[in-house]
Amino acid sequence: MNQQRRYRVIAWIGGLALIALPILSALQGWFVAERWPIRQLSLHAEFQQVSAEELRRAILPTVNKGFFAIDLKQVQTQLQTLPWIERAEVRKAWPDRLDVTVYERRAVAIWREQRLLSANAELFTVTAARLPDNLPRLSGPDGSQQRVFAFHLAAVEALRSNGLQPFATELSARGAWTLSLTQGASVVLGNRDVDQRLHQFSKVFRELPSSQQSRLLRADLRYANGFALRWNDPLPSAPAPPLPLTAPESAAPTTTPARVTATEANPV
Numbered sequence: 667m668n669q670q671r672r673y674r675v676i677a678w679i680g681g682l683a684l685i686a687l688p689i690l691s692a693l694q695g696w697f698v699a700e701r702w703p704i705r706q707l708s709l710h711a712e713f714q715q716v717s718a719e720e721l722r723r724a725i726l727p728t729v730n731k732g733f734f735a736i737d738l739k740q741v742q743t744q745l746q747t748l749p750w751i752e753r754a755e756v757r758k759a760w761p762d763r764l765d766v767t768v769y770e771r772r773a774v775a776i777w778r779e780q781r782l783l784s785a786n787a788e789l790f791t792v793t794a795a796r797l798p799d800n801l802p803r804l805s806g807p808d809g810s811q812q813r814v815f816a817f818h819l820a821a822v823e824a825l826r827s828n829g830l831q832p833f834a835t836e837l838s839a840r841g842a843w844t845l846s847l848t849q850g851a852s853v854v855l856g857n858r859d860v861d862q863r864l865h866q867f868s869k870v871f872r873e874l875p876s877s878q879q880s881r882l883l884r885a886d887l888r889y890a891n892g893f894a895l896r897w898n899d900p901l902p903s904a905p906a907p908p909l910p911l912t913a914p915e916s917a918a919p920t921t922t923p924a925r926v927t928a929t930e931a932n933p934v
Contacts (some may be wrong), residue, residue, distance in 0.1 A: 806837035
C-alpha cells in the first residue's frame with residue numbers, strides 16, 4: 667500500500683514537472699532565439715502607404731527572441747507607431763512563423779497644412795514628402811476637424827451641379843466659414859445661416875452667363891438681402907506700339923492692372 671502511494675506521489679510530481687517545465691524554461695532562457703527562432707515572416711497589407719520593408723524594419727527588433735518568448739503585444743504596439751498604420755494583428759504559427767496583418771489609415775484631408783485627417787477623424791503626422799497633393803485643405807480651431815470636414819463635404823455637394831469644386835475650407839476662431847475653389851475664387855459665408863447662404867449662392871450662380879462664371883474672383887455672402895460678387899475683369903489689351911529705334915534712358919516699365927468691379931452692400 668505504501669509503495670502504491672509512493673508511485674502516485676511520483677506520478678503527481680512528474681505531471682507537475684511537465685506543466686511547470688515550459689514556464690521555468692522560458693524564465694531561465696530555454697526558449698531563446700537560438701533554440702526556436704522565428705524564420706518566417708508573413709505580411710498582409712494593402713501596401714498603399716507602407717512598404718513591406720518598412721514593416722520588417724519595425725518588426726525585427728521585437729522578434730529577436732524565441733518562438734515562445736515573443737511578446738505579441740509589443741510587436742503590435744511597435745507596428746502601430748508607424749503613422750500610416752491604424753491597426754495591427756499579430757499571431758504566431760508553430761514552429762517558426764509570425765503572421766502580421768496591418769490596416770492602413772485612409773487620409774481624407776490635410777489639416778492646417780501639416781497633419782493628415784483619417785476617415786475615422788483621427789489626426790496623424792507624416793513627413794512633408796508623404797503629404798498627398800490631391801486632398802482638400804482644411805483648417806480650424808483645435809478639435810474642430812470633424813466638423814470642418816463634414817461642412818466641406820456638404821459644400822462640395824451643394825456646388826457640384828454648378829461645376830464648382832472647393833479645395834479648401836476654413837473655420838475661423840470666430841466661427842466664420844470661407845471656401846476656396848479650384849477655379850481660383852473664394853466664397854465668404856460668415857458665421858450665420860451658412861447652409862442657406864450657400865444654397866442661395868449656388869442657385870444664383872447657376873443663372874449667370876458662363877462668361878461671368880469663369881471670371882468670378884470672390885463671393886461675399888454675409889449680407890442681409892443678397893451678396894456681393896467681385897469679378898476678375900482685366901482691361902482689353904491695346905495693340906502694341908512700334909518699337910522705338912532708341913529706347914529712352916529714363917523709361918520705366920509699366921503694367922496694366924486688372925480692373926475689378928463689385929457690387930456695394932453692407933455686410934451683416
